[in-house]
Amino acid sequence: MTCPTVARxxxxxxxxLAHDIEDGERAARLRAEHLDGHLEHVEAHWRRYVTAGPIRxxxxxxxxxxxxxxxxxxxxxxxxxxxxxxYFTCGLYGRVEIYAQTLAIGDYLGGKTWESAEAVRHLAAxx
Amino acid sequence: MxxxxxxxALIAASAxxxxxxxxxxxxxxxxxxxxxxxxxxxxxxxxxxxxAHLAHVAAHVERYAIAGPLLDETGAMTxxxxxxxxxxxxxxxxxxxxxxxxxxxxxxxxEYRRFVPAAGQxxxxxxxxxxxxx
Numbered sequence: 445m446t447c448p449t450v451a452r453x454x455x456x457x458x459x460x461l462a463h464d465i466e467d468g469e470r471a472a473r474l475r476a477e478h479l480d481g482h483l484e485h486v487e488a489h490w491r492r493y494v495t496a497g498p499i500r501x502x503x504x505x506x507x508x509x510x511x512x513x514x515x516x517x518x519x520x521x522x523x524x525x526x527x528x529x530x531y532f533t534c535g536l537y538g539r540v541e542i543y544a545q546t547l548a549i550g551d552y553l554g555g556k557t558w559e560s561a562e563a564v565r566h567l568a569a570x571x
Numbered sequence: 572m573x574x575x576x577x578x579x580a581l582i583a584a585s586a587x588x589x590x591x592x593x594x595x596x597x598x599x600x601x602x603x604x605x606x607x608x609x610x611x612x613x614x615x616x617x618x619x620x621x622x623a624h625l626a627h628v629a630a631h632v633e634r635y636a637i638a639g640p641l642l643d644e645t646g647a648m649t650x651x652x653x654x655x656x657x658x659x660x661x662x663x664x665x666x667x668x669x670x671x672x673x674x675x676x677x678x679x680x681x682e683y684r685r686f687v688p689a690a691g692q693x694x695x696x697x698x699x700x701x702x703x704x705x
Contacts, residue, residue, distance in 0.1 A: 447629040447630070447632040459641060459652055461606070483697075483699060486689075486690045486697065487592075487593055487690070487697055487701060490593040490690050490691060490692075490696065490697060491692060493690055493691035493692065494637065494691050494692055494693055495636070495637070495654070495688045495689075495690070495691040495692075495693040495694065496688075496689060496690050496691050497686055497687040497688050497689035497690065498686075498687050498689065499604060499684040499685065499686050499687075500684065500685040501684065501685070502603070502659070502660035502663075502683050502684070502685050503659075503660060503685075508684075509684075511604055511684075511686055513637065513691070515692075543641035543642065543643075543650065543652075544641065544642040544643075544646075545639060545641055545642075545652060546639040546640050546641070546642065546648075547637060547639050548628075548638055548639030548640065549628055549629070549632060549635055549637075549638050549639065550632070550635040550636050550637040550638050550654065551632070551633065551635065551636055552636055552637045552692075552693040553637070555632065556625075556628070556629050556632065558625065561621050561622045561625050564621070564625075565618065565621060567640075567648065568617040568618050568621045568648065569617070569618045570614070570617075570647045570648070
């Protein structure tokens with residue numbers, strides 16, 4: 445299968461990994477109590493997410509956190525979107541990680557974003 | 572094809588001035604999120620194995636929903652995220668092991684998580700039914 449080269453997304457993307465608090469019973473209760481508000485928030489802003497959803501350890505049924513790939517002009521914008529989500533304000537998450545995410549390849553993009561290895565070699569080298 | 576049709580439908584709806592309500596879409600394939608953290612002593616692998624890594628990823632593009640590096644506050648690549656399609660964790664691990672970055676020892680840590688794509692542009696909506704009055 446030939447992999448097409450596609451344009452790089454114009455809007456920056458941020459990966460937000462939100463880890464539930466250690467107290468699993470309390471986390472499950474908070475997820476249930478604030479589900480309606482959380483879904484309403486995500487629906488209202490659904491175009492801001494590349495994708496978002498719960499995460500589990502493989503083979504285990506319990507949700508242990510959430511992963512969000514958010515489109516925002518900067519980190520503050522990504523954080524502002526998250527702060528409107530009831531799951532972020534109700535104490536569900538004990539630890540939140542945020543990273544600048546390069547969307548490089550995948551069927552979401554419809555191909556790869558690099559023309560050649562030479563074009564991105566300086567980035568891989570830390571430049 | 573479903574995603575293309577969904578995207579076209581969304582563009583058409585947008586052009587018609589319809590509100591940007593998400594569609595409810597069906598779940599499809601099993602997705603694993605693989606979050607990889609570079610070994611600080613092995614970062615040269617990003618450069619030395621770059622050609623092989625890019626060739627591998629491009630050759631198996633159908634296995635990735637989204638993949639790419641994560642940047643630290645200085646803009647340096649220090650992690651990678653792969654959202655891959657796999658039937659189970661063993662298959663996901665076996666596939667990832669073939670990536671030259673993995674085989675070369677770039678990553679000190681790789682966390683595998685089942686990820687449910689529940690909302691967003693990739694799936695073209697949300698996976699839960701929505702009340703009509705919302």
